[in-house]
Amino acid sequence: MNVTPDNAVVAKEPDNDSLSGAVADTVSALGAPDSAGPQFVRWFREVAPYVHAFRGKTFVVAFGGELVQANALNPLIQDLSLLSALGIRLVLVHGSRPQVNEQLRLKGYTQQFGRGRQPTDDAALECAKEAAGEIRLDIEAAFSQGLPNTPMSHAQIRVISGNFVTARPTGVIDGVDYRHTGQVRKIDIDAMKAAIERGSIVVLSPLGFSPTGEAFNLAMEELATSVAVGLRAEKLIFLTETPGVIDEDGNVDTELARLDADALLAAGGLDEDTAFYLHYASRAVKRGVARAHMVPFNLDGSVLLEIFTHDGVGTMVVEDTLDDLRPATIDDVGAILRLIEPLEFDGTLVPRGRASIERDVENFSVLEHDGVIFGCATLHHFPQEQMAEMGCLIVHPEWQGSGEGELLLRHMESRARALGAKRMFVLTTRTSHWFIKRGFVQGGVSDLPKERQSAYNRARNSQIFIKRL
Structure with missing residues (x-):
């Protein structure tokens, strides 16, 4: 799923019939020489965080x-x-x-x-x-x-x-x-x-x-x-x-x-x-x-x-589970940028840049596994209208399909309620069905907070979905 605004959400429904992930791509590449190059490069880049960590x-x-x-x-x-x-x-x-x-x-x-x-x-x-x-x-x-x-x-x-x-x-x-x-x-x-x-x-x-x-x-x-x-x-x-x-x-x-x-x-x-x-x-x-x-x-x-690989192939025992959903810090800006940049490049997201992420980092939450950040989302509160906007909900493509997008959504809903918001909205150009299945209903520009109405990008014509909390 790609949800994007001026904000964006990227997650994906599980697809048990498709080969996905770095391992499957590598196997596929071995049997398909014509496509091996890009798949190998992508896989090699995705294991880099583990190489650095270990x-x-x-x-x-x-x-x-x-x-x-x-x-x-x-x-x-x-x-x-x-x-x-x-x-x-x-x-x-x-x-x-x-x-x-x-x-x-x-x-x-x-x-x-x-x-x-x-x-x-x-x-x-x-x-x-x-x-x-x-x-x-x-x-x-x-x-x-x-x-x-x-x-x-x-x-x-x-x-x-x-x-x-x-x-x-x-x-x-x-x-x-x-x-x-x-x-x-x-x-x-x-x-x-x-x-x-x-x-x-x-x-x-x-x-x-x-x-x-x-x-x-x-x-x-x-x-x-x-x-x-x-x-x-x-x-x-x-x-x-x-x-x-x-x-x-x-x-x-x-x-x-x-x-x-x-x-x-x-x-x-x-x-x-x-x-x-x-x-x-x-x-x-x-x-x-x-x-x-x-x-x-x-x-x-x-x-x-x-x-x-993210899930591995055996059983790992840890003192506590390694998936950690936590507030972002300034040290996470680089990892957030790496998640966002491919979506900015293909037009899914409006370009933000490092300076914008650094200014906004306290609004981000990140999903981390074994020291590697593989998901993020951001929340903006509009207290006067008791509304909150969720954006930049991204799960790395190789780690989609196991409910991480749902986990981030629930977390941001909880954050919004804690701030006193009664409704949460998202803007998306591509993934309306994902939100509809999770209780969002379509709205219009007039339903947005006044501050957000003035910043709405009509050229992108993003769809607006709202959910009562």
């Missing part, structure tokens, strides 16, 4: 041996090398559960590891060492690739691993001696920071060492969480066998507040794998990690899609 930040990426078993390691390494090239600092934590189980089976042992803490005997520890060493070498080899015409071309990435993790024995619990199963005691955060600040990628295996030189088998999820907390990481990303938390409609719940995640865990309705990862994601956020993600590894490029 450069210099630390991500901890954790995955189990199931990912390696599914032959998904090489594509993941290519995507991670791209993140590294964009200035994101990376720590990788890998698991090896299926590989350990396979080693045990081949050697004739009956023990098999599943989710949760289990005892590790001498034979299982040796299998854990072998499996961890093999996967670590596979990771190092993958990061060492540099074939021309591949994503790794010109990539020169240094991978560092070592004794960063001090462990302690789990001990005896309820009469069960866990032997070589351990827990994280301490992480050498300073050494790890020094490595990643020099541009290296730190790779951690699920093993820790005691001051006496013993090795202990660790849970990958616990290790990754401890590392993310210790580094105060921006993100902890679990690459999982599950698609994420599924809501009542069968869709992936893309964002959960931590308290909501804890409530789901307490209710006990989640499948075992999802609950297992969600437990650690919630724990990480509770202990200071900004965002924890559960991302399916069977979707090619899932890490990139999760980081560089």
Whole structure:
């Protein structure tokens, strides 16, 4: 929907039958060379805010041996090398559960590891060492690739691993001696920071060492969480066998507040794998990690899609939801201009310019997600007539279709009522039906406040719609 005046509203009805968004456009571009150029440029520009936001930040990426078993390691390494090239600092934590189980089976042992803490005997520890060493070498080899015409071309990435993790024995619990199963005691955060600040990628295996030189088998999820907390990481990303938390409609719940995640865990309705990862994601956020993600590894490029698209493809846990509808500040002027300028260019909006936005910024509200402003609206009060004008209601095209325009409208109606307005009006040239569906009725110039009547641009011939509050 494009509502414009002399003000404007841009939102859009959901269209489930159409491909929309940066990801769909990119896919379309790959199959349609004639149109690839403009679509690629638009997509590249739209991911720029995320690149700016995450450069210099630390991500901890954790995955189990199931990912390696599914032959998904090489594509993941290519995507991670791209993140590294964009200035994101990376720590990788890998698991090896299926590989350990396979080693045990081949050697004739009956023990098999599943989710949760289990005892590790001498034979299982040796299998854990072998499996961890093999996967670590596979990771190092993958990061060492540099074939021309591949994503790794010109990539020169240094991978560092070592004794960063001090462990302690789990001990005896309820009469069960866990032997070589351990827990994280301490992480050498300073050494790890020094490595990643020099541009290296730190790779951690699920093993820790005691001051006496013993090795202990660790849970990958616990290790990754401890590392993310210790580094105060921006993100902890679990690459999982599950698609994420599924809501009542069968869709992936893309964002959960931590308290909501804890409530789901307490209710006990989640499948075992999802609950297992969600437990650690919630724990990480509770202990200071900004965002924890559960991302399916069977979707090619899932890490990139999760980081560089608005809704992502998995479930993100945050201390509180990241969509923030708030009053604009002077620091938001640049972002508001970027939303407005394409509509000014195509004639949808009357040109305003930076100076006008700066003078009017206290009348704006903005929608922000994960530090990126993707919507705005403005409200002008006419107290004598007890009316308010809503204008510049804009939702970025790539983030339309999920009710953001409706959210902004309700917010501006609430603001208008708080100011004492009894009616709210908009001027539009293109989206009358959207407003009619939301309770607006058509009016005329004579229905506007006198001050607004004198400023009405008859050359644009905008339609006038009014709603009682």
